[in-house]
Amino acid sequence: MSEFVQLLTPEGERREHPDYDYRGGPDQIRSLYRDMTLVRRFDAEATALQRHGELGLWAPLVGQEAAQVGAGRALRAQDHVFPTYREHGVAWCRGIDPLQVLSLFRGIDYGSWDPTEKGFNLYTLVIGAQALHAVGYAMGVQRDGAVGTGDPDRDTAVVAHFGDGATSQGDVNEAFVFAASYQAPVVFFCQNNQWAISEPLERQSRIPLYRRAEGFGFPGVQVDGNDILATYAVTQAALQRAREGGGPTLVEAYTYRMGAHTTTDDPTRYRLSDEVEHWKLKDPLARVEAYLRRNGFATDAFFTELAAEADALGERLRTGVRQLAEPTPHQLFDRVYAEIGDELAAQRDGYDAYLASFADAAPTDGGTLETAVAR
């Protein structure tokens, strides 16, 4: 396999690659650009909302829009994604309302979308744990006979997202072993953003990450993670291989985390501004804009309208996040088990009675935990 797949240079020039081709036309490229722009705005708003105290934490994706939107847009409806905690762009592509993602970081829930309906599992914070879930799900896909039938609406692939740091985890390596052993229809999509909080890639691996796949017995490919045409094409090929029964692929999207690991992180303590400046020149959005403008595929009006759309999204998120409903006490108790036991039901009922004992009101189902405790 030819190394480092790039189909659009940082200057916005198309490149050919012997193994991968991007076949979408200007309409689709504008659409990809739109997604990246709105996702970047979503991310910027979330970072600002955290600074204003509206979110407990945020994990910025800025710089990784091409890797995520490229991978997300290559999916089919029946495919299933297992994200880590930074896949806001993939979530966007799966039709998950950004407010549902913000709800998680605000501390209201752990993800309120339906994983089955959206084909997008909950975020996973324990590093790499979800890689195994993806493989197990893919084993289920195999047992359902949804691989290699030739029916594009039936054949299913599964994606596990993780970062460079996760490749050091046992679970990711065990996932590689299981996937290879059973030839599970799974794509391991590693966004190598160069830093696992403050630990550089060199602390995780002595060889390029994609080359690890060979040791497990399946192909690995390194793609320019800041090039959306390449990430789209490479992911689509890996997904198709999985759907056809070809087994797993490791995709290493070589990219860069332009922001902090999370809003509690201070990257100036461990990396040089020169490095950040260098990666700014590889910006995933700028190169698509240059390509669209140079070739006359997008007018000024397109960019102006898109900017207005991003502003509207920002406004919707700023307003919406403050209107998210607070959790109720019953959310604590009633969701632990599918069938609640007598002991826990007694704890719930006891707490209900305790809340009801406050004279002025009985804030059980209708009230919030916060207001109840504050009384």
Add this chain to the structure above:
Amino acid sequence: MITLAKALNAGLRKAMENDPKVVLLGEDIGRLGGVFRITDGLQKDFGEDRVVDTPLAESGIVGSAVGLALRGYRPVVEIQFDGFVYPAYDQIVNQVAKMHFRTGGKVTMPMVIRIPFAGGIGAVEHHSESPEAQFAHTPGLKVVACSNPIDAYWMIQQAIASPDPIVFLEPKRLYHSDKAELDLAVPPVPLFSSRVVRRGDDLTVLAYGPTVKTALNAAAAAEKEGTSLEVVDLRTLSPLDLAPVFASVRRTGRAVVVHEAHTNLGMGAEVAARISEECFHSLEAPVLRVGGFDTPYPPARAEEHFLPDLDRLLDAVDRSLTW
């Protein structure tokens, strides 16, 4: 007559026949039938897709079972020995246990994690441990322990049918030594319920898994000395079913809890605390515990000192009666 091991095998077979979504995963469970032969013959009859020999990776086994459950399957995983469960600990307590809660109830995790547990078989280290309190302390998991072939046959099927994840503890030293007549006409006891297995008037002994047998032996010995012990098999450790326990203790006025796990912060501590809360005015003596010492499980030739046996249990009974 059927052994506990054969009863589990028959229960698994029945569950697999009843529900094509039941998939077994574990190390050596296919052609070998498991190191204890619990899955003997199942791969031959149900195929490699239903009885999956896995790579040697406990986190991988449980983690991939999470994915299968998310896809609509009902995985039953076998952890080969109790001490090997810890590499899968994150997957069990952070992923399996919390999936229903985290998804706001949209996703269930109908998984059974079978663990051959406890000691007394002269094994090497990591093969004789009793990790039940670690799992019973984890919200989202349910933990049950069978103690005899009849329960084993029914409880494994009930656990597999449950929509919640269940840690299913099997007393390994009873696998092949304990036999009973399985009468299918007798309906099973509900899964999450304790059961009085011997009536008595002077003191209530609370046990589960392998120590039920110890307790019954102690009760038989005590009877010869004129002491009447009631024995309750807890059967379910999370949730606990304590109403029958409270009823028994209110009648006898005394209780001793016995388990093989380390005594400090073990199941006995919880049971004793709950009895104190509920039966304080009925108690003639404090609730006593007989358990493994707070040491690592010792080498096999010293395990007789570690494990609560009939004599240690009767000693506690005497202390309670003479309080």
